[in-house]
Amino acid sequence: xxxxxxxxxxxxxxxxxxxxxxxxxxxxxxxxxxxxxxxxxxxxxxxxxxxxxxxxxxxxxxxxxxxxxxxxxxxxxxxxxxxxxxxxxxxxxxxxxxxxxxxxxxxxxxxxxxxxxxxxxxxxxxxxxxxxxxxxxxxxxxxxxxxxxxxxxxxxxxxxxxxxxxxxxxxxxxxxxxxxxxxxxxxxxxxxxxxxxxxxxxxxxxxxxxxxxxxxxxxxxxxxxxxxxxxxxxxxxxxxxxxxxxxxxxxxxxxxxxxxxxxxxxxxxxxxxxxxxxxxxxxxxxxxxxxxxxxxxxxxxxxxxxxxxxxxxxxxxxxxxxxxxxxxxxxxxxxxxxxxxxxxxxxxxxxxxxxxxxxxxxxxxxxxxxxxxxxxxxxxxxxxxxxxxxxxxxxxxxxxxxxxxxxxxxxxxxxxxxxxxxxxxxxxxxxxxxxxxxxxxxxxxxxxxxxxxxxxxxxxx
Amino acid sequence: xxxxxxxxxxxxxxxxxxxxxxxxxxxxxxxxxxxxxxxxxxxxxxxxxxxxxxxxxxxxxxxxxxxxxxxxxxxxxxxxxxxxxxxxxxxxxxxxxxxxxxxxx
Numbered sequence: 001x002x003x004x005x006x007x008x009x010x011x012x013x014x015x016x017x018x019x020x021x022x023x024x025x026x027x028x029x030x031x032x033x034x035x036x037x038x039x040x041x042x043x044x045x046x047x048x049x050x051x052x053x054x055x056x057x058x059x060x061x062x063x064x065x066x067x068x069x070x071x072x073x074x075x076x077x078x079x080x081x082x083x084x085x086x087x088x089x090x091x092x093x094x095x096x097x098x099x100x101x102x103x104x105x106x107x108x109x110x111x112x113x114x115x116x117x118x119x120x121x122x123x124x125x126x127x128x129x130x131x132x133x134x135x136x137x138x139x140x141x142x143x144x145x146x147x148x149x150x151x152x153x154x155x156x157x158x159x160x161x162x163x164x165x166x167x168x169x170x171x172x173x174x175x176x177x178x179x180x181x182x183x184x185x186x187x188x189x190x191x192x193x194x195x196x197x198x199x200x201x202x203x204x205x206x207x208x209x210x211x212x213x214x215x216x217x218x219x220x221x222x223x224x225x226x227x228x229x230x231x232x233x234x235x236x237x238x239x240x241x242x243x244x245x246x247x248x249x250x251x252x253x254x255x256x257x258x259x260x261x262x263x264x265x266x267x268x269x270x271x272x273x274x275x276x277x278x279x280x281x282x283x284x285x286x287x288x289x290x291x292x293x294x295x296x297x298x299x300x301x302x303x304x305x306x307x308x309x310x311x312x313x314x315x316x317x318x319x320x321x322x323x324x325x326x327x328x329x330x331x332x333x334x335x336x337x338x339x340x341x342x343x344x345x346x347x348x349x350x351x352x353x354x355x356x357x358x359x360x361x362x363x364x365x366x367x368x369x370x371x372x373x374x375x376x377x378x379x380x381x382x383x384x385x386x387x388x389x390x391x392x393x394x395x396x397x398x399x400x401x402x403x404x405x406x407x408x409x410x411x412x413x414x415x416x417x418x419x420x421x422x423x424x425x426x427x428x429x430x431x432x433x434x435x436x437x438x439x440x441x442x443x444x445x446x447x448x449x450x451x452x453x454x455x456x457x458x459x460x461x
Numbered sequence: 462x463x464x465x466x467x468x469x470x471x472x473x474x475x476x477x478x479x480x481x482x483x484x485x486x487x488x489x490x491x492x493x494x495x496x497x498x499x500x501x502x503x504x505x506x507x508x509x510x511x512x513x514x515x516x517x518x519x520x521x522x523x524x525x526x527x528x529x530x531x532x533x534x535x536x537x538x539x540x541x542x543x544x545x546x547x548x549x550x551x552x553x554x555x556x557x558x559x560x561x562x563x564x565x566x
Contacts, residue, residue: 046488141463
């Protein structure tokens with residue numbers, strides 16, 4: 001079964017929804033395919049329900065902005081196909097998506113990859129224990145299910161999200177035992193050089209300061225630390241953190257980690273798009289032009305999967321990609337595209353200058369990027385950093401060789417949780433840059449698929 | 462560890478987590494149901510046998526692979542609950558079903 005559109009969008013977050021809304025407004029046929037049952041992506045997860053639910057007020061005004069984005073999409077006439085997992089994108093513009101039983105083929109004159117960000121992997125001792133999760137994971141549960149921490153929950157990490165989550169949990173009536181702030185103190189000096197850009201988005205800075213003030217007034221203990229570990233027998237029982245060379249510890253039955261977000265680049269990697277190493281964000285991002293075109297004909301990218309810029313910038317990127325699509329398929333002229341893009345580029349100019357400040361202020365510490373020998377790097381295959389270093393010592397020249405040598409990246413997550421760490425460990429061991437080392441070669445299917453389903457797929461055309 | 466805020470308008474769905482009935486919301490995921498049921502771990506690693514549990518809740522980490530209504534290797538964080546859904550731990554490598562066998566047995 002195959003369906004054809006001017007624009008096929010993968011991902012129903014702010015970038016994908018705004019792109020489809022804009023495209024439909026320009027008279028294009030557009031479809032949004034998403035693996036979640038409701039539109040909004042992770043940032044606006046369940047925003048239609050939350051607006052009337054218990055958690056809605058606690059989640060704050062930035063979250064509620066998403067209700068407008070979703071409403072505009074619902075009214076746009078674009079087709080919405082939730083609950084589908086994209087497991088392959090062809091370079092010619094075909095997208096294969098599974099509902100768990102059968103696969104549908106979507107063919108687009110343009111395909112917009114808008115699959116957003118994921119939390120940066122946090123390889124610390126004990127991070128595979130049950131009860132250790134991402135702060136983003138916990139926030140998803142708060143948004144989608146109204147679930148809050150109740151016992152000895154500790155948050156450990158750095159960045160805007162832990163501060164936001166602590167405030168949201170407090171407002172929703174949950175309980176956090178303490179916050180371990182792992183932001184390297186030296187970061188503030190390097191970040192100071194980018195303060196000018198930050199102040200160009202003063203409302204954002206003001207919100208950040210308000211979250212810090214809220215944390216101070218909340219009575220939640222805040223511990224500065226340069227290392228964190230989880231311990232326990234079969235589940236997390238204690239959290240340990242190091243301050244001034246001394247280890248401290250506390251009882252803990254839920255440890256929430258966060259060290260920033262990185263592009264969810266597996267789809268663009270699998271398609272074969274060119275990627276650049278982003279040294280400031282310590283991640284790979286697809287090589288894009290100002291409209292979101294990759295180096296592969298019909299494949300475009302918008303939002304955080306093209307580099308972390310935040311939800312509001314993602315909306316603008318989505319609309320720019322829609323304009324480029326409309327011009328590309330002959331619906332509007334290039335002049336019309338450029339005219340409509342002008343206010344969007346001005347808006348982007350308000351959202352982007354703060355990123356350098358945030359990226360440097362919350363830059364992850366070195367031993368998180370390339371962890372100590374005994375730390376598990378690849379969760380699926382239980383591969384430690386030492387095994388990766390040993391593989392390099394006996395001749396593995398890059399991430400793909402470590403797959404063959406030690407199976408890192410060969411488990412069900414296909415390297416999503418270890419890819420960047422394996423790259424960083426190899427870069428450190430070989431004296432190369434991460435960009436020179438490169439990333440795992442990502443192959444289809446991108447999601448678990450039964451052989452029976454694969455056998456029923458009929459290629460388009 | 463975790464608790465669900467009361468939601469008077471939310472409705473209730475009963476799922477069977479590791480053989481025990483558990484009341485959750487109609488929009489909750491199978492992974493959230495397993496965490497609320499307090500079963501601790503949701504799978505054991507096929508490599509080391511260690512217990513594992515959901516980590517990312519957004520379809521990335523694949524730690525939440527569970528057996529749902531008899532079908533192994535489902536990403537439980539991407540499956541919305543249904544009345545009577547059976548949600549079981551995946552112990553070690555997922556079982557291979559011989560052709561024609563009833564996957565629900």
